Amino acid sequence: MQLNREVEVLFEPERVVLIGSSKIREKVGMSSPQLFENVVYNMKRYFKGEVYVVDVHGEKGFASIEEVPAEPQLAVIMLPPEESIVQAEKSAGKGVKALVMITGGYKEAQRQRLLTLKSEYNVRILGPNTIMGVINTENGLNTTFERDLMPRKGGIAVISQSGGVGACLLDWACYYRLGLSKFAFMGDKIDIDDVDLLQYLDHDRKTRVICLYMEGIKNGKRFVEAAQQIVRRKPILVLKGGVTAEAARRALSHTASIAGSDEVFNAALKKAGIIRVETLEELMNSAVALEKQPPLKGERIAVVSNVGGPAIIAADALAREGLKLAPLTPETQKTIERLYPGVDATNPIDMIADARAERYKRVLDMVLADPNVDGVMVINMLKSCFFEPEDAKAIAETAEKYPEKPVVDVPAGGEDFELIHKVLGETNIPLYNIPEKAAKALKTLREYGKILEKLEKNGKPINREDEFKLKR
Amino acid sequence: MQLNREVEVLFEPERVVLIGSSKIREKVGMSSPQLFENVVYNMKRYFKGEVYVVDVHGEKGFASIEEVPAEPQLAVIMLPPEESIVQAEKSAGKGVKALVMITGGYKEAQRQRLLTLKSEYNVRILGPNTIMGVINTENGLNTTFERDLMPRKGGIAVISQSGGVGACLLDWACYYRLGLSKFAFMGDKIDIDDVDLLQYLDHDRKTRVICLYMEGIKNGKRFVEAAQQIVRRKPILVLKGGVTAEAARRALSHTASIAGSDEVFNAALKKAGIIRVETLEELMNSAVALEKQPPLKGERIAVVSNVGGPAIIAADALAREGLKLAPLTPETQKTIERLYPGVDATNPIDMIADARAERYKRVLDMVLADPNVDGVMVINMLKSCFFEPEDAKAIAETAEKYPEKPVVDVPAGGEDFELIHKVLGETNIPLYNIPEKAAKALKTLREYGKILEKLEKNGKPINREDEFKLKR
Numbered sequence: 001m002q003l004n005r006e007v008e009v010l011f012e013p014e015r016v017v018l019i020g021s022s023k024i025r026e027k028v029g030m031s032s033p034q035l036f037e038n039v040v041y042n043m044k045r046y047f048k049g050e051v052y053v054v055d056v057h058g059e060k061g062f063a064s065i066e067e068v069p070a071e072p073q074l075a076v077i078m079l080p081p082e083e084s085i086v087q088a089e090k091s092a093g094k095g096v097k098a099l100v101m102i103t104g105g106y107k108e109a110q111r112q113r114l115l116t117l118k119s120e121y122n123v124r125i126l127g128p129n130t131i132m133g134v135i136n137t138e139n140g141l142n143t144t145f146e147r148d149l150m151p152r153k154g155g156i157a158v159i160s161q162s163g164g165v166g167a168c169l170l171d172w173a174c175y176y177r178l179g180l181s182k183f184a185f186m187g188d189k190i191d192i193d194d195v196d197l198l199q200y201l202d203h204d205r206k207t208r209v210i211c212l213y214m215e216g217i218k219n220g221k222r223f224v225e226a227a228q229q230i231v232r233r234k235p236i237l238v239l240k241g242g243v244t245a246e247a248a249r250r251a252l253s254h255t256a257s258i259a260g261s262d263e264v265f266n267a268a269l270k271k272a273g274i275i276r277v278e279t280l281e282e283l284m285n286s287a288v289a290l291e292k293q294p295p296l297k298g299e300r301i302a303v304v305s306n307v308g309g310p311a312i313i314a315a316d317a318l319a320r321e322g323l324k325l326a327p328l329t330p331e332t333q334k335t336i337e338r339l340y341p342g343v344d345a346t347n348p349i350d351m352i353a354d355a356r357a358e359r360y361k362r363v364l365d366m367v368l369a370d371p372n373v374d375g376v377m378v379i380n381m382l383k384s385c386f387f388e389p390e391d392a393k394a395i396a397e398t399a400e401k402y403p404e405k406p407v408v409d410v411p412a413g414g415e416d417f418e419l420i421h422k423v424l425g426e427t428n429i430p431l432y433n434i435p436e437k438a439a440k441a442l443k444t445l446r447e448y449g450k451i452l453e454k455l456e457k458n459g460k461p462i463n464r465e466d467e468f469k470l471k472r
Numbered sequence: 473m474q475l476n477r478e479v480e481v482l483f484e485p486e487r488v489v490l491i492g493s494s495k496i497r498e499k500v501g502m503s504s505p506q507l508f509e510n511v512v513y514n515m516k517r518y519f520k521g522e523v524y525v526v527d528v529h530g531e532k533g534f535a536s537i538e539e540v541p542a543e544p545q546l547a548v549i550m551l552p553p554e555e556s557i558v559q560a561e562k563s564a565g566k567g568v569k570a571l572v573m574i575t576g577g578y579k580e581a582q583r584q585r586l587l588t589l590k591s592e593y594n595v596r597i598l599g600p601n602t603i604m605g606v607i608n609t610e611n612g613l614n615t616t617f618e619r620d621l622m623p624r625k626g627g628i629a630v631i632s633q634s635g636g637v638g639a640c641l642l643d644w645a646c647y648y649r650l651g652l653s654k655f656a657f658m659g660d661k662i663d664i665d666d667v668d669l670l671q672y673l674d675h676d677r678k679t680r681v682i683c684l685y686m687e688g689i690k691n692g693k694r695f696v697e698a699a700q701q702i703v704r705r706k707p708i709l710v711l712k713g714g715v716t717a718e719a720a721r722r723a724l725s726h727t728a729s730i731a732g733s734d735e736v737f738n739a740a741l742k743k744a745g746i747i748r749v750e751t752l753e754e755l756m757n758s759a760v761a762l763e764k765q766p767p768l769k770g771e772r773i774a775v776v777s778n779v780g781g782p783a784i785i786a787a788d789a790l791a792r793e794g795l796k797l798a799p800l801t802p803e804t805q806k807t808i809e810r811l812y813p814g815v816d817a818t819n820p821i822d823m824i825a826d827a828r829a830e831r832y833k834r835v836l837d838m839v840l841a842d843p844n845v846d847g848v849m850v851i852n853m854l855k856s857c858f859f860e861p862e863d864a865k866a867i868a869e870t871a872e873k874y875p876e877k878p879v880v881d882v883p884a885g886g887e888d889f890e891l892i893h894k895v896l897g898e899t900n901i902p903l904y905n906i907p908e909k910a911a912k913a914l915k916t917l918r919e920y921g922k923i924l925e926k927l928e929k930n931g932k933p934i935n936r937e938d939e940f941k942l943k944r
Contacts, residue, residue, distance in 0.1 A: 175886020414647020
């Protein structure tokens, strides 16, 4: 599929030119010598291709793109609007295929001048007002001006219309060591938009789940039709800003978005098979679940815990999310209770505070093999229990044996979460610091399960290339 | 008020005896030499009073409480049920006024024997099955068996019926350095119950807000009547476990609680003026808001931010929580826009990415002085902005000048939150890592405001001793 060759070059260029100034400091805006230096630093440190630096004041690097002794495919421009347009023209003339326009504050006429370049040179434009540009963890492309803000490699792609929201999500992803494939700040999207990026990510083999923060859609029909195709292969999560009237007014001045009616938006997402989330944290928590675990094929969840109270909270939370406590088969229940006297194996299962790796392994194994169970929420606290961080490996190992049944884990609390995160954070087990968040994550896995079921019922082929090796 | 002298001694003893064994290791349960040693360690390290250790196997400390050369007021007993009862009897005989019974697994007859001690010696009993007992940050009393799990001093009291939930909340509080006054694990509450503890905390000058995790109420009428009195002075937050039928069944076996109908429970809380929360995190987040900030006297919130997208998300979240975007007076708006060209001062206010301490200070000052504003959500991101962690001090300083208007702060993200937490974590500004959580916290402040307004309207005197110095 050659649909988005120009967008491909946005993430996979071999040669990149960074155009800024060692002198210009915008009064209101992102053009500054320090930020320019930071982008140069990140690109030189992380990017595996060639990097050329153009300083329009000629102090650092080349004085002009004409002097660059090669043909860069991507230009990152961080100058005030008028200067940026001049450089964009020169870049297009030099054969650059895609432009990342960092700064904002463009007037309508200036936007039109940029768009002229598109029709004249067939160059594609991201932004303006992208603030942080793009990241590709695979080749180290990182046009952000925050030094060393480089996420770990993984399967989550994030597209943000807003610089602030994007920066927040990126900071979150780096802090919790989530695995990202691509990151894009769309800004004012005068050219490259959600659909272009979605279609590129659809065919990006590193991307398993797509997160989208948006404040409005330009062409709803095109968006829905594109998404309908993509969700057969990978899930799309959307967080929408500007739901209420006042927020929508702000979105209009923020990214020139027309928010439209929330009911219409909701109906469009439903039609598209997109999962909508309500908060920034839910977006990231859901993405981790969808990246690491298969969709839920039913509502019946088993809770396997070493503490009673949090298991009760888990049961309540599952019900609130429309899921059910799995009715374990009498065999499973009896076997567990015979093996571990004192344990009441009615779901939610309280394995008692002295449960270690061995008990988790055996009980999880039986529960995951139980035909009455569609998925499992594990709770393993350290505080007040005998469980040790290393014991958590047993959870990942056992879950691996059942690739079609999702498992999520709750090391409930503060330090407990951090200690288990050190052991399981980079495995396939999604971690949540309270049972309520794990229940929400399971609900998202069920939502995606239902989307796939509906598509299959309607005769649309599901094409999850990793269907049989769903857990990486 | 002499109502709960016996409960007072539970938190404020001068002499404490710890009774355990250096040999007994329960097969299922919390009696173990290691855990006993940990309690001894914590008490010796943190408790400011006298600590006596009785090892029933005579290897560490006294062999029997009779040998203790003083009259301890509190005994902490962590032995299997039968041995615990024997030691409880001896302790009562020695003049001990209160017992903390750590271990669980008591049969009904054994519980009755414990209760006999109460009527015979007038000794009060916490538990059995308290797992972790009690903490008083003021005098260093800490009967938990997790070494150095000692929270920072502050105004939040926590009562948990469940050991696991209590351990999770305690771990959370220590990790995020929340300020606690008292912590109590109630366990099976055969004697000392929610009402006893609530009434003690009511008169505890260190406690400003009370958090309660409960799975059932024994005497609803008594509970409601007690709470009605207390909430005039300090807010009570409740998280209830066992809401759904399956979870309720587990609660019955977990802490012998009859969960009852959730509608009835909800109505009781409403009548009592108690604020109900839905998740463990909401419990802690709400507690921090209520500890540090005054109740909200209206619904009109101003958002003061250095990023656009997160401010839009904040506006949406406020609406979802039933709050409103404050319509700033034209004077406020004009003054801000004249001072900072490029800033659109329509609420939510986007002060743009280059806002530093000075701009936050001036804008916050104007917004808090605006009669159309009841409270403020500040958003200050570091990533993608010029804001530096030290700038955050300006927020705390400015908020201090308006003691009747709540201010909450959102350093959105992961590392951003941690960096600002280092600067503001121990000030009066509650911090949340996403705008949605800050909106929920503001909603809780409004809920408590409404509870107080209703009481006042009904002619019940409000007796917040700190009404005029609401911010500590």
